Amino acid sequence: MSILKSLIYLLIYPGLLFLFVYSTFCEWFDRKLYARLQNRVGPAYTGRAGILQPVADFFKLLFKEDIIPERADRVIFSSLPVVGLAIVLTAGLYLPLWNIDVSIPSYNSFQGDIIVVLYLLSLPTLIFFLAGWHSTNFFSTLGGVRVLTMLFGYEVPLFLAILSPAIVADSWRLAEIADFYQKCPFLLLFQLTGFFVAVIALQAKLERTPFDIPHAETEIVGGTFTEYSGKKLAFFRLMTDIEMVVGSGLIATVFMAGFPGNAFVSFVNFIIKTLIVISILSLIRAACSRIRIDQMVNFSWKWLTPLAVMQLFISILVKGVFWRILQ
């Protein structure tokens, strides 16, 4: 029975199938919201209100011609999209969504899984860099270098911001952190700064405006993805969508008290909370202009990192004060 449950967990919910369906829904939601904010209609034809457009795009790309540049390393060039997709799907399994008992650690919920998720979410950046580098195209290489440069900007504030709720909850396990905040939700008010830092860092990680520097269309054509087409590009796009879901799921877990309740209630919780995060991401995307790479690094070290450090400081104070009260 537990094997069947694990199989369902891996393949259907919240594994492969759910993440695929929900990430395409999120892409539609993001595109529609972005379009409405810009006074456009957005996807409108495929399915009701264009809801199937991302799925249609995905399958259309699957059937398109797939070109590998002559000078590129065939094996690495072709395997990167698949590896990247596998990485973000794995990261998705650690979200405390279903089949998790807070009192008993298991293979998908253990002390330190928050670190595992964070590192799994760092790997796609490396994948993008390698993809750009192995394309042997000038624009791709430049895009790849920009991906890495940006990583140095947003990674530190993201880690600090995500880990500070964990400090207050006194646990490195996502399920326990969520459980802790479900019991005393008012403590979340002290994490507001960290929440916004994390959302902005996630925006940078997902390479969306104002941080869409690595694939700035008007500057370096397609950036990292210039040479990618067909199936591989489809996988990369799916990978970014799933990364968006997992990233917003992670933020919802640590900053919004996770997804309490039975299977159905926690599912509804997950949908609502991730959509809130994605709405903020879309809002930022519509309200900003792309910035330059040096401005991005400046911004994250002058503003994001100090704010994240301040959040850490607040968390330590809160912990000092409330620990005494609780005991």
Place this chain on the structure above:
Amino acid sequence: MKKITIPIGPQHPALKEPISLRMTIEGEVIKDADIRLGYNHRGIEKLAESKTYIQNIYLMERICGICSHSHTTCYVQAVEALCGLEVPKRGLYIRTLVSELERIHSHLLWLGVAAHEAGFDSLFMYTWRDREVVMDLLEIISGNRVHYAINTIGGVRRDISEQQKEKILEGIEFLRKRTEYYTNLGTTEPTFVARISGVGKLPKEKAIELCAVGPTLRASDVASDIRKDDPYAVYDEIPFDVCTADTCDVLGRVVVRVKELIESYKIVEFVIKNLPAGEIKIKAPRKVPEGETVSRYEAPRGENIHYVKSNGTDKPERLKVRAPTLANYPATIEMLKNGFVADIPLIFAAIDPCICCAERVVELIDVKSGRSDIMTFSEIKRKYFCEKKRETL
């Protein structure tokens, strides 16, 4: 660090028309730039010599898809000067009205393009939606959205009714509100300002030395505008200010254009309210007396010059067009130097390039021998395309 040369174009997402910019870069900094033209040469000047003066109005209109009225006005002014025609006041007022509406449409379009190049797609979508209003106004007046075909030698072809006047005033009132919003947005939105301020510096002395024209020149704090310096049509009767900015960068170019939008609204309102009664055109002779003349016109992009030489027949002997974009190329190279790779599209878009308007000549150079030849298109086909085809087969 090693210097490398990167090609921007002839095909690149930042370029709407084919042109080749070769950038020598060190890391992310541009050390040198080179512009190569000739990918979109259409031989319009040669064609004009085989058409009559009336036919040429419609040919001139097709030089540019955005400032079509600029080229026809510049051309008919030259022909009218050769014939010694006195155009009726009402005709000149309508001509001015259309040219200002065209300036509004061109500047709104440019604002959207600049925002898109900077990665600010929301502003792009907003300005282009509002541009539809002015396009509709132009359609009400002339029947067309792009090629208005309102000019003719000796006046204009269509009159304006009272109803149309009301519609135009309504549309302008709406646009004025929107433009005030964009002024606020374009000059205060932090990410956008961070992106465009200090980019593409063109100091005042350099701008004058390199003969920049139009908003590019005015953004370098030089108050030069043909409408004021050498008034044509009825600009000497219309009160308006020449807009300048002293920042000498892309932000200045945005500010100048947005200010010009506001000025254009004023001009349109003035023209509508002071439209004199009377004829809209006078009859022009088919054959133009012998002579030559130069006509200047302040197009949305800068000074437009047409030179017409007549030999007494109904066809011009020579027609030379100097589009404003061509005058801005030397300044562009200066602006690009020491900029970032990320700023190339922004700087280049800031001169509002209209590449096919500026294409006057194409030189054919054989890559292997380095020899320059004059040949017909069928010769090129025979010599190069067929050879290539055989190679691939």
